[in-house]
Amino acid sequence: MRKILPLLVLACAFTTQAEQHQSHWGYEGAAGPDQWGNLELDFATCKKGKQQSPIELSGAEIAKFSAPQLNYAAQPLKLTNNGHTLVQDVSAAPAHMSFGGQDYNLKQFHFHTPSEHHLNGKSFPMELHFVHSDADGQLAVVGVFVQQGTTNSTLQQLLQKVPLLKDETVADQNSALDLFALMPAEKHFYHYMGSLTTPPCTENVHWLVLNTPIEASAEQLKQLNQLVGNNSRPVQNLNARTLTLTR
Numbered sequence: 001m002r003k004i005l006p007l008l009v010l011a012c013a014f015t016t017q018a019e020q021h022q023s024h025w026g027y028e029g030a031a032g033p034d035q036w037g038n039l040e041l042d043f044a045t046c047k048k049g050k051q052q053s054p055i056e057l058s059g060a061e062i063a064k065f066s067a068p069q070l071n072y073a074a075q076p077l078k079l080t081n082n083g084h085t086l087v088q089d090v091s092a093a094p095a096h097m098s099f100g101g102q103d104y105n106l107k108q109f110h111f112h113t114p115s116e117h118h119l120n121g122k123s124f125p126m127e128l129h130f131v132h133s134d135a136d137g138q139l140a141v142v143g144v145f146v147q148q149g150t151t152n153s154t155l156q157q158l159l160q161k162v163p164l165l166k167d168e169t170v171a172d173q174n175s176a177l178d179l180f181a182l183m184p185a186e187k188h189f190y191h192y193m194g195s196l197t198t199p200p201c202t203e204n205v206h207w208l209v210l211n212t213p214i215e216a217s218a219e220q221l222k223q224l225n226q227l228v229g230n231n232s233r234p235v236q237n238l239n240a241r242t243l244t245l246t247r
């Protein structure tokens with residue numbers, strides 16, 4: 001892992017010129033989260049929106065709806081470094097979620113270090129986002145907190161083959177990632193209506209954050225933080241929204 005940081009620095013130096021015609025956003029300084037809304041007209045929702053994510057999760061009401069049902073087949077590894085995070089593609093095998101009478105397809109999952117949502121005033125070393133879409137393009141994201149503990153087998157499969165350069169993809173058709181190993185056994189979900197946590201901060205996203213963290217080893221958390229950097233947007237105001245928790 002010692003070789004990764006210099007490689008990432010090199011990758012940034014190579015891509016700077018190509019990126020000049022694209023929007024720059026990041027997690028610190030003049031392109032950091034509190035400036036996203038000023039960087040591009042299309043990003044205005046980042047500062048004007050009233051339903052932004054992430055948020056502090058506490059004081060939830062009991063949800064009127066039942067918990068989502070997840071049905072994920074094992075997936076072959078197809079991991080892309082997009083310069084902001086690592087994204088595991090989910091398109092090779094069926095992965096469905098039923099929620100609120102709608103059927104959603106899992107599209108991808110990715111990583112934030114440290115966590116974006118906070119739980120009862122506390123952040124975690126990592127948060128996974130499982131991004132789903134229904135046939136009409138309605139988004140629903142399942143969030144999973146990760147705390148330090150025992151080694152996670154699925155994360156270990158991913159960490160054995162990681163794309164180090166921006167826009168690089170690593171694939172392995174022979175691997176089978178068990179996505180349920182990235183979720184707690186007991187599934188109670190916080191639900192609220194929020195947004196993408198990256199520009200353009202689009203709203204009307206169903207957020208479903210599991211209230212029980214999973215575990216990863218200290219070494220796995222360190223490696224993932226070295227790979228994706230500190231890529232967490234600060235918590236946003238709840239405003240007039242309702243936060244609920246499924247039984």
Ligand SMILES: [Zn+2]
Nearest residue numbers: 110112129197
């Ligand atoms: Zn995310």
